[in-house]
Amino acid sequence: MKKAEEVAHGNLATETDRSEQKIEFDWDAVLDCVKRDLYFPPSWLFSIKVAKIEGKMVILEAKTHFQALWVKNHYLQLINDTSRSLYGKESFVVTIDAGEENSVARETKRTRNTDKQERAESHDPQAASFFSSTNTFENFVVGPSNQFAHAASYAIAENPGMAYNPLFIHSGVGLGKTHLLHSIGNHILKKYGDRLNTFCISAEHFTNGVVQNIKTGSMDKFRNLYRFNCDVLLIDDIQFIAGKDSTQEEFFHTFNSLYTAKKQIVITSDKPPSVMKNFEERLKSRFEWGLTADIQPPEVETKIAIIEKKAEEEKIEIPGDVASFIAQNVLSNIRELEGSVNKLFAYSKMFGERITLELAKQLLKNLVKKETPKIINIELIQKEVSTFFDLTVKELKSNQKQKKISEPRQIAMFLSRKYTSSSFPEIGNRFGGKNHSTVVHAVKNVEKKINKDPSVSNAVAAISTTLEKFITS
Ligand code: ADP
Ligand code: MG
Numbered sequence: 001m002k003k004a005e006e007v008a009h010g011n012l013a014t015e016t017d018r019s020e021q022k023i024e025f026d027w028d029a030v031l032d033c034v035k036r037d038l039y040f041p042p043s044w045l046f047s048i049k050v051a052k053i054e055g056k057m058v059i060l061e062a063k064t065h066f067q068a069l070w071v072k073n074h075y076l077q078l079i080n081d082t083s084r085s086l087y088g089k090e091s092f093v094v095t096i097d098a099g100e101e102n103s104v105a106r107e108t109k110r111t112r113n114t115d116k117q118e119r120a121e122s123h124d125p126q127a128a129s130f131f132s133s134t135n136t137f138e139n140f141v142v143g144p145s146n147q148f149a150h151a152a153s154y155a156i157a158e159n160p161g162m163a164y165n166p167l168f169i170h171s172g173v174g175l176g177k178t179h180l181l182h183s184i185g186n187h188i189l190k191k192y193g194d195r196l197n198t199f200c201i202s203a204e205h206f207t208n209g210v211v212q213n214i215k216t217g218s219m220d221k222f223r224n225l226y227r228f229n230c231d232v233l234l235i236d237d238i239q240f241i242a243g244k245d246s247t248q249e250e251f252f253h254t255f256n257s258l259y260t261a262k263k264q265i266v267i268t269s270d271k272p273p274s275v276m277k278n279f280e281e282r283l284k285s286r287f288e289w290g291l292t293a294d295i296q297p298p299e300v301e302t303k304i305a306i307i308e309k310k311a312e313e314e315k316i317e318i319p320g321d322v323a324s325f326i327a328q329n330v331l332s333n334i335r336e337l338e339g340s341v342n343k344l345f346a347y348s349k350m351f352g353e354r355i356t357l358e359l360a361k362q363l364l365k366n367l368v369k370k371e372t373p374k375i376i377n378i379e380l381i382q383k384e385v386s387t388f389f390d391l392t393v394k395e396l397k398s399n400q401k402q403k404k405i406s407e408p409r410q411i412a413m414f415l416s417r418k419y420t421s422s423s424f425p426e427i428g429n430r431f432g433g434k435n436h437s438t439v440v441h442a443v444k445n446v447e448k449k450i451n452k453d454p455s456v457s458n459a460v461a462a463i464s465t466t467l468e469k470f471i472t473s
Contacts, residue, residue: 025050025058025083025092033082034075042133045075051097058083060096069193070133071096131200131234135182141309143302146176149293153180153266157187160196160232160264164291166255170269170454171295172462174335177268180295181234184266188232198232203240207247214246223250227257232264238287239270243278252283259286271462272455277390294454296461297332300324306334310341316348322360329364331468332461340364376419376467378430384463385412397432410442411459417443419467 027050035045044067051061060079062068071079072095079094137157142150149171155163169177185200213222226233233254241247258265269276272294273287298306304327311318322344330337344363348355386393389408396409409431416427417439428434449456 023087025053025087027058027060030079030082030086030094033086034078042070045071048096056092058092058094060094062096068096070189073189073194073198074131131182131185131198133186135179136186137183139309139313140176140179140183141302141306143298143305145296145298145302146180149176149180149295152291152293153184154187156264156266157184158191160188160192161262165259165262166265166267166287166290168267168269168273168287168290168292169295170272170292170458172297172332172458172465173270174333175295175297176334177295178236181236181266181268185232185234196231197229198234199226199230200234200236202236203238203247206235206251207241207244210247210250219250223253226254230258230263232266233258234266236268237270238267239276241279242276248280248283252280252286255283255286259289265290272458274455275389275459292454294458294461296457297465298334300327303327303330303334303337306337307341310338311345314345316345316355318344318355319357321357322355325357325360326364332465376470378416378420378422378427380470381412381415381419381463381467382430384466385415388459388463388466397430399432407456408459410446411456411463413439413442414446415460415463415467418464 031046031048044063048060048062048067048071050058052059060071062071076094076096083092083094137150137154140146140150149169152164152167153169156167169180171177182200185198188196188198209222210219213219241251255265267287269287272292273279273284276284276287304323307318307323307326311323318341326337326340326344330340344355344360347353347363348359353359382393382396385391385408386396389404391405391408395405396412398405400406413427413431416422416430417424420427422430424436424439428436428439431439446456446460450460451457
């Protein structure tokens, strides 16, 4: 059995415990395990080597100062945890040499790292924070749909805590929220090095921290870690803590102390604060204290630019007609767009075939199903809109005038006009016998709000994405 497999099966530690022989540090085995725990390990991570082993002290070496700094800030904790799970508690202390320090400085650094590691460990075993080195501003394609969110993110990354606080980014799935969040982290790291401590975590990760620390009675330590050790908090998919009262309570206090200390907070979510369900009002209102930026589904031109960027990164030629074919057929989600492009690239590399429109059409057959669309009808629109706004279809069709019902009704009328060929009077009829002028007014009103009110434009975009799935599935 390979070392990594043995580790995965939990065999190695037992073997080691039983044996009396001197333990040798096996960097490849450690790296193998570390790799499994990272979503996007940067490729250069595998070029890190062991420079020296002094007793129980392992000194790693990176090719560049930047890589060393990155490992130090983001992976060292995980590397040490992995090493301990392999070799037992008292085994090795792993540190990294950036090549710029003399041995005295290294000694100080060792103490600092070990300290930091012990603090993080005891306060929150899940505190390690990672951001993907592949998600940067450099490879984020900017278009009308995302330029505001991009500009706001860039401003934050340049001057954390000085521009807008918090920055709240929201969009439907697969439109670039995580990419922007990680770009902020990468930029801050590049610009400020270890002068700023950036935590980039998912809300799920934060929740796990709360749960574990409640269990072990170490909430004070957990609190201190986030509230006093963090200069920039990047938190992804905050919707995850909906309905989780203790986590919301904890996050509320974390938010307050970071905010008061002028530390930067960036939050992403699948919805704007105003329509988030099962969230305390005091949290929702804080989310709106700074700047709220949405990302809309990309236009065809932006999608083509993203495809071309990917091709450039992969050093693959992609003809213009293929790029437009994919851009026009993948409806809105960039993750799906990437999936299609990757499939095409992988095939062409594997079989050495040139990329042509024919090949694209054949490989991406599922995209072209659009030619035989399933129908989006008014019932479906009413159902999706009601679900999104947590209403019943009956309420949606009623005559009630409160904004929380009338606005979704107008959106549903707007979408009925957009996706069906029904006339204004027909739509009015299907919404509880409304007059045709009511429908005309609704459509105009939503068109106006789409350009001004992010909560409306986001709702329209999110529901459109769901509806369009019916055509493509
Ligand atoms: P979300 O967090 O909104 O669900 P992600 O940030 O994970 O979406 O984006 C999905 C994929 O699309 C990622 O691989 C990301 O790198 C890519 N992507 C999103 N927006 C862009 C963009 N504007 N330019 C280049 N790639 C993008
Ligand atoms: Mg995401």
